[in-house]
Amino acid sequence: MEVAIAAAAVVAMGTGNRVLYKLALVPLREYPFFLAQFATFGYVVVYFSILYLRYQAGIVTDEMLSLPQKPFLVVGLLEAFAAAAGMAAGAVLSGASIPILSQTYLVWQLLLSAIFLKRRYRINEIAGCFLVTVGVIITVASGSGTSASFKSTGILWPLLMIISFFLQAADTVLKEIIFLDASKKLKCGSVDLFVVNSYGSAYQALFMCLLLPFLSKLWGVPFRVLPTYIKDGAACFLNMGSISGCEGAPLLPLLFVLVNMGFNISLLHLLKISSAVISSLASTFSVPLSIYAFTLPLPYIGVASSLPPGFVAGAAVLTAGLLLYSLPQARHFGNTFSQQK
Incomplete structure (x- = not known):
């Protein structure tokens, strides 16, 4: 039951995250790079603040904080x-092609879990993951002209996006692995998820700083004008100063930041109590829900989108995949028949 509730939270937060990101870019349409960096570096402050409070409350222990830093450094990297x-790939690829390519994330997770966690998946679990992937592809691609988009961008950028999802899966x-190792080594039996979140985010921010000149160029912001860009982005985020066209700020960007943070926390919590594959399946389910959400009369968006022709079929295939994956394992013991989760 705990896993089901956590998965539902991931689905809800994931849907809200996708919708609110689109809404946040309405006032910040000229400053998407600012929003990305604000999230990256802002989360470090928030996560460590929460970590400090949990440490003061005795939830986080010195033993947890003394875990080796190398795994967290690799997480950040x-x-x-x-x-x-x-x-880099997202700057070239169409928006419709990215959710399709993102389905390789689940494939990578299955492979990496089998290799590094020695996990063996049953036929129904593999088939269920396959159906989930197919369902998302049907849902997204049915009305998007994605095939033409792939032809126009060539093979390099889709491959780079696939590599990105491989790194995310890793x-x-x-x-x-960090959670599993901690459960074996720590006397308390588990590591608090905010230890993992905080350290991982800190190292990510460190490496993002090193990559900042490269990343700013990708977003069309010359490094020499980055300070001015950040200043203007902050003014638009707060809807202050002489920057025009920032209607909806700061409410929409702040809502996105809060929900995105909640999504990351809920996703890590689900990962902690279940597995990487289950957390990925729950996150994937938010794709068709967010597509449906954009057909509703949302503020600041303008004319609502129409459902893709294959939405119902894709959602049905995706749901069938989730149900197939969650089928209990059946085993025979002599003349008895029992089921195990």
Whole structure:
């Protein structure tokens, strides 16, 4: 039941995250790079503040904080390079093609979990993941002209986006390894998720700083004008000063930041109590829900989108995949028949 509730939270937060990101870019349409960096560096402050409060409350112990830093450093490195690769490819690829390519994330997780966690998946679990992937592709691609988009961009940028999702999958599996190792080594039996979040985010921010000249160029912001860009972005974020066209700020960007933070926390919590693959499946379910959400009369968006022709079919296939994955394992013991989760 705990896993089901956590998965539902991930789905809800994931849907809100996708919708609010689109809404946040209405006032910040000229400053998407500012929003990305604000999230990256702002989360470090927030996560460590929460970590400090939990430490003062006795939830986080000195033993947790003394865990080896190398795994967290690798987490930060993977997240930074995943973001860099994703930004580079995302600047060229169409918006419709990215959710399709993102389905490789689940494939990478299955492979990496099998290799590094020695996890063996049943036929129904593999088939369920396959159906989930197919369902998302049907939902997204049915009305988007995605095939033409892939032809126009060539093979390099889709491959780079796939590499980005590989790095994200590796990051998730590594976090699962951290949780599993901590449960064996720590006397308290588990490491608080804010220890993982805080250290990982800090190292990610460090590597993002090193990549800042490269990343700013990807977003069309010359490094020499970056201070001015950040200043103007902050003014638009706060809807202050002489910057025009920032209607909806600061409410919409702040809502996105809060929900995005909640999504990351809920996703890590689900990862901690289940597995990387289950957290990925829950996150994937938010894709068709967010597509449906954009058909509603949302503020600041303008004319609502129409549902893709294959939405119902894709959602049905995706749901069937989730149900197939969650089928209990059946085993025979002599003349008895029992089921195990």
